[in-house]
Amino acid sequence: MEKQHVCTEDICDIIIPPEGRNEDMMKVNLMDMSLAELSEFVGKAGEKPFRAKQIFQWIYRGAATFDEMTDLSKALRVKLEESAEIKCLEKETVQTSSDGTGKYLFRTHDGNFIESVFMKYKYGNSVCISSQAGCAMGCSFCASGIGGLVRDLTAGEMADQIVSIEKDTGEKISHIVVMGTGEPLNNYDALTKFLDMVHAEEGLNIGLRNITVSTCGIIPAMKRFADDYPQVNLAISLHAPNDKIRNEIMPVSRQYPIDELIAACREHVDKTGRRITFEYALIRGVNDSKEAIMQLANLLRGMICHVNLIPLNDIKESGLRGSSRLRAGEIAEFLEGRGIPCTVRRELGSDIDAACGQLRLNRIEY
Numbered sequence: 001m002e003k004q005h006v007c008t009e010d011i012c013d014i015i016i017p018p019e020g021r022n023e024d025m026m027k028v029n030l031m032d033m034s035l036a037e038l039s040e041f042v043g044k045a046g047e048k049p050f051r052a053k054q055i056f057q058w059i060y061r062g063a064a065t066f067d068e069m070t071d072l073s074k075a076l077r078v079k080l081e082e083s084a085e086i087k088c089l090e091k092e093t094v095q096t097s098s099d100g101t102g103k104y105l106f107r108t109h110d111g112n113f114i115e116s117v118f119m120k121y122k123y124g125n126s127v128c129i130s131s132q133a134g135c136a137m138g139c140s141f142c143a144s145g146i147g148g149l150v151r152d153l154t155a156g157e158m159a160d161q162i163v164s165i166e167k168d169t170g171e172k173i174s175h176i177v178v179m180g181t182g183e184p185l186n187n188y189d190a191l192t193k194f195l196d197m198v199h200a201e202e203g204l205n206i207g208l209r210n211i212t213v214s215t216c217g218i219i220p221a222m223k224r225f226a227d228d229y230p231q232v233n234l235a236i237s238l239h240a241p242n243d244k245i246r247n248e249i250m251p252v253s254r255q256y257p258i259d260e261l262i263a264a265c266r267e268h269v270d271k272t273g274r275r276i277t278f279e280y281a282l283i284r285g286v287n288d289s290k291e292a293i294m295q296l297a298n299l300l301r302g303m304i305c306h307v308n309l310i311p312l313n314d315i316k317e318s319g320l321r322g323s324s325r326l327r328a329g330e331i332a333e334f335l336e337g338r339g340i341p342c343t344v345r346r347e348l349g350s351d352i353d354a355a356c357g358q359l360r361l362n363r364i365e366y
């Protein structure tokens with residue numbers, strides 16, 4: 001029989017994004033394909049569509065080679081081997097915190113490092129994933145942006161953080177938070193493709209309502225996201241009650257002023273009918289005064305929302321300090337009194353620098 005090459009340049013051009021290709025452009029990376037793309041790929045190779053489902057399921061069960069896909073014929077496995085690969089993240093290190101939280105350092109195929117955090121809650125297991133290597137947003141209190149943006153992650157690299165952690169822990173992940181390094185709404189196409197991949201029944205089968213995407217407030221993308229994924233929870237990194245304070249600590253605020261941001265949040269709640277979460281890192285002497293908190297209460301008045309107060313986690317470069325837990329408790333009480341539901345976040349993994357804002361590319365230290 002004549003040897004058949006599944007991947008012609010043509011197919012690659014149609015369905016494989018450049019970042020999904022090998023350097024020599026010979027093998028396509030199935031990890032970066034949605035089920036629809038995989039079906040197209042498999043169809044063009046002359047195979048039945050259900051094969052795509054089988055392969056997709058194997059990938060999400062953590063198969064890294066075609067040999068593991070035991071319900072595919074040997075001939076098909078050989079054919080796949082010639083034309084495709086499953087390019088996975090490499091696990092470099094795992095640090096486990098006393099509370100069971102695990103911080104994973106992964107290496108991408110092109111030598112970048114990204115971090116993800118595994119957390120156990122009463123309601124299930126959650127993974128906090130990174131959406132970019134590095135971050136361009138430059139928030140003054142956050143370690144993840146110190147080196148700037150390195151590059152966007154692909155959808156497959158986002159999904160593989162979860163697949164790899166399931167494989168490593170032997171635990172099923174039920175919740176995802178896109179709150180690691182990077183600004184997910186600045187990597188919109190990969191983010192939404194990733195959501196489809198993990199939501200797919202044949203993928204990780206994770207409900208959209210169990211997924212939270214956090215943004216520092218990229219307003220146009222928020223509007224688009226509300227239309228495209230109304231069931232996904234949205235969290236806003238607010239951290240300040242006015243432009244003066246916000247401009248000082250979050251440069252993005254100069255582009256998207258707070259009034260416009262809050263208007264977009266109200267619109268989001270109206271459109272989706274879902275509660276929005278505001279993250280507010282309490283920074284001593286910066287955003288935790290009585291006036292600031294009163295202003296915050298006024299800003300959020302009447303909105304279906306929830307405020308997550310996080311006493312700032314230490315980042316040695318920033319020189320900023322977190323408010324005390326006592327102050328955080330007082331603030332929570334005040335906001336609750338104004339009808340704003342609020343919690344002081346229990347920090348997981350801060351002893352291994354896995355808490356909010358502590359993820360950084362400090363590989364040298366590993």
Ligand code: SAH
Nearest residue numbers: 142179182183214215216237312313356357
């Ligand atoms: N870029 C997105 C996703 C990152 S989420 C966003 O800004 O929402 C990470 C969360 O941790 C954000 O709310 C971020 O503002 C917060 N954070 C960053 N540094 C922190 C720190 N030192 N202490 C507590 N929270 C921090």
